[in-house]
Amino acid sequence: MDLKLLQKILRMMSRGDVRELEIDDTEAGLRIHVRRGPGEGEGQPAQPVVQWMGGPPAMPMAGAPAAAPAVAPSAAADGDVAGDDGELPPGVEEFPSPMVGTFYTSPSPDADEFVRAGDEFGEDTVLCIIEAMKVMNEIKAESIGEIVEVLVNNSEPVEFGQPLFLVKKR
Amino acid sequence: MDLKLLQKILRMMSRGDVRELEIDDTEAGLRIHVRRGPGEGEGQPAQPVVQWMGGPPAMPMAGAPAAAPAVAPSAAADGDVAGDDGELPPGVEEFPSPMVGTFYTSPSPDADEFVRAGDEFGEDTVLCIIEAMKVMNEIKAESIGEIVEVLVNNSEPVEFGQPLFLVKKR
Amino acid sequence: MFRRVLVANRGEIAQRVIRACRELGVETVAVYSEADADALYLRQADETICIGPAASAASYLDIPAIISAAEIADVEAIHPGYGFLAENAHFAEVCESCKITFIGPDPATIAAVGHKARARDMAIAADVPVVPGSDGSVDDEAGAVRVAGEIGYPIMVKAAAGGGGRGMRVAHNEPSLINGFHAARAEAAAAFGDDTVYLERFVENPRHVEVQILGDRNGDVVHLGERDCSIQRRHQKLIEESPSPALTPELRTELGAAAVRMAKAANYHNAGTVEFLLDPEDRYYFIEVNARIQVEHSVTELVTGIDVIQEQLRLASGEALGYGQDAIQLRGHAIECRINAEDPDRDFQPSPGRLDSFVPPGGPGVRVDSHCYSGYRIPPNYDSMIGKLLVHRADRAGAIRTMLRALDEFVIEGPKTTIPLLRRILRHSDFRTGTHDTGFVERYFGAHPTIPGPPR
């Protein structure tokens, strides 16, 4: 089972605010069914259903709701997590993770987030913490601008180069 | 040793009336030295000298006399024996062999050639004989036109599709 | 050994023969049709000769064209590969009359084993079990009942002129035999204008097990163990393996000895295969002799370490076998999957065309025999085999795991292939336990499976 594929799909769903997605790719032997957020009138948590028959992911997607951004089947689908630039509005760019680790939006569980969508930041503004080998690394903006969107949820793992925020620089 | 390569080279030499050719392709581990016709003052017959170190023929030719037609390195170099069409003067086309066998220019060793360069032919004109399995097959023109050049020497082997003559059809 | 050999075939087997020749230091002449002019394996031949257009009848099946090529290229022998002219006794005779060695058995042997009734008689004489049946036709109900009493049920009534399942009835007891006898006769009369029928034991749920043999011109014959080819779809083999999971060591020895007897009875030399049906009670029945190299010879190569094609060349050149049965040791387990350019979702229609991407698997235990490469265009004129994927591991479970890993790695973009079907077969519990029979594929993966297969 290719978790990276799932991760990409979940991220796209998150960005596109997609609630439910079904993929049935008999060629790749893949069925995916994902519901995000609490089900209406069901009260049960998001329940991804994934069946994987092995083989390289071919990724022709069927049955994706219209709200989901189109995904081009790509041989490098696994490799490039920052490959959706083409879809960004003008002036908006991604702020990539400088390291592998666990992403934290605030200095402690009870504290406020370092930044939220709409916040302005300066060069020394701490945007988040990434924990690597028990060390809490404060990630500074090192530029001036505004947060458009926080792309990663608190305490989620991130890899090197993974977009953490959408920002508008000045 | 790739005889087809040699065959092509010899045919090009024949067409270009090239007397001597040296190729030293260290890349392909190939050295070829060919002299055609009786040596001046030596009286010895054509003696191809070929050394082949194996490997697919790469065919970048070095040291070919200026008179030899340029040869483009081609992955399909072996496969296509009728691939030099581009060089033919307008109106001139190749007359390909309809079968594998041995090519004869005349009905018997003492007889005159069926056709020579400059001869006109009609539909029933016999252009040559190709011997296959001891059977002498008369090859008829099946069109009307003029022989521009006889490409194969008497009693040489020919393969299916190999150009036997250059002709101008009417 | 021969100095120079012509390869009268194309694709995978042409490449295979060229490889064997190169390793033996034998020069090769490859013939090809215009459709195969770009094939990469032609580069490995010492000489190539175009023998005709794409249509097989005018190229790979054209005896004068091939013999003519052999004569102008001055070869000593012709390797026919499989298919095309491989089991054509007339072609073998023409070679002989032209003083060219045909790499295979004698024309007389090819003709004899190619004739069903003669081969059956030969087997009976050699004490090789055949499917029990009536001695010739059965003309009346009473005769049918008597013969069935001798042979036992279930029994099959078959039209002598039959084919394609017409004029055929299976009976499990006397009343159904009587009904079936008359029904088959009527159907045969209507379909073929000939109501002659005969009886034969109906072998239920058989396995297809075949024995590879090698013989020299002195009459010495050894067998190289068996191959189990029970994974078939409409008599097309999809997966082959050696050893067969259905044989005990004793049965293997017995089957091997029967195959050697059969080969000797047929004056067989060179490589050949004796095919058997094996029923669930471990009774085996001779079916036929394949007087040629087979696609699946490679699984035998893996478990025996013997290069069967090199042996063919050596034996055809007149060398003696040089070793006895004791020298043949099977090691580990080998499986072969045939990767075909076919669309399993469209009833296995051929799916030729350009291979936009072709990345074969590799690594430990994996052997790939394929003439294809990225950018190669599979011509629509010939069979749909892209290649053979083989694995060799210490045991069957390990071989299955390696095969699944290799199938997962195989990248083929462009044509549809049988890989998804192969993957599902290898995951099936009947295959895993080795309890499958020749009905397995149609039962679980056919157009109308009798038992629903696992979800796809």
Place this chain on the structure above:
Amino acid sequence: MFRRVLVANRGEIAQRVIRACRELGVETVAVYSEADADALYLRQADETICIGPAASAASYLDIPAIISAAEIADVEAIHPGYGFLAENAHFAEVCESCKITFIGPDPATIAAVGHKARARDMAIAADVPVVPGSDGSVDDEAGAVRVAGEIGYPIMVKAAAGGGGRGMRVAHNEPSLINGFHAARAEAAAAFGDDTVYLERFVENPRHVEVQILGDRNGDVVHLGERDCSIQRRHQKLIEESPSPALTPELRTELGAAAVRMAKAANYHNAGTVEFLLDPEDRYYFIEVNARIQVEHSVTELVTGIDVIQEQLRLASGEALGYGQDAIQLRGHAIECRINAEDPDRDFQPSPGRLDSFVPPGGPGVRVDSHCYSGYRIPPNYDSMIGKLLVHRADRAGAIRTMLRALDEFVIEGPKTTIPLLRRILRHSDFRTGTHDTGFVERYFGAHPTIPGPPR
């Protein structure tokens, strides 16, 4: 067995480890640098994590990045492959402290065998022959003459602080020793500011023979026979084979036993290699222990039928070896050629770039371990290995023939490769007869060959 393993490497060995894991049913997490984002083998991993930019120091050598990836991916073990962090005792310690199994020996073992003097002492204590030498430094001429009398000629004077051939002299008799002793001291003083020298027997025309060992955590150790790696260019192995053409069965047993003693002395578990020099008089000398899997492990896999990487995983997970030395049988002969993207005409400069065409050979006896494919771009950041081409045949002569056939088939368009050099080596009479030594490549194919090689 582990549920989930992180592969802390790239290229061929990352793919090799992923293959082994897949066959064992172990999930894999592949880490990669930005330069490797397109690699096809990443598709075979269950999860992939980008750990940094192209530069190794910030990715494959970055311990925090790798450990961090291991933690977020929740793996139980890390396979380090070869190169990068494979023999880094500190990395193995960090893994241990993070409760992640390092797939390899203990950090203490890595550190001990990685220290030349400690490894030598360990070998002496384990009765494993080492190159005879002075017991520490030699401070005066008289001492040098005395030591040389004990050790015998030819002898080498070596600077303790030396390297790169400086402060090094070979002496074949007493006068040349006296000259060499003073010359080496003077050169060492000038070059390193330290004139300490020691003496060691000069092993002339040695072969490089190494023994693969496997050990479990209970202290049981077996060896898997030897590999002959005498075909080297500037200490880079080009061709490896097993068995070594230089060993008698008796010497093989003796060398194997010595390697097992050495491994036990080092409390070695998991896979490792004990390297020896073998001189023309069949005397062997311990050189070093490689505390990791090696590139050439695959030749051992072919002749033993044992999947060494699967064994690494099994042993690291705590399983016992489960078989003794008797269970290890060598069959046939295996040769490996390293196919590197290097230009032999430009002093083997790396030749990275796009593989416009990549068609690996196949067929009987051929194994290819390569992460490359048509269209793949070899990044300039790492080593230049395109892949390993291996053959396995019944005997050495057959293996050489198959290797030559396979090298001829290999199509690599784009980068320059070592294939032409490999072809010439395999055709050389010294290699054919197996009488070559570690000086072979430089002698015949070096920039200034001492003997002109065959025409190219």
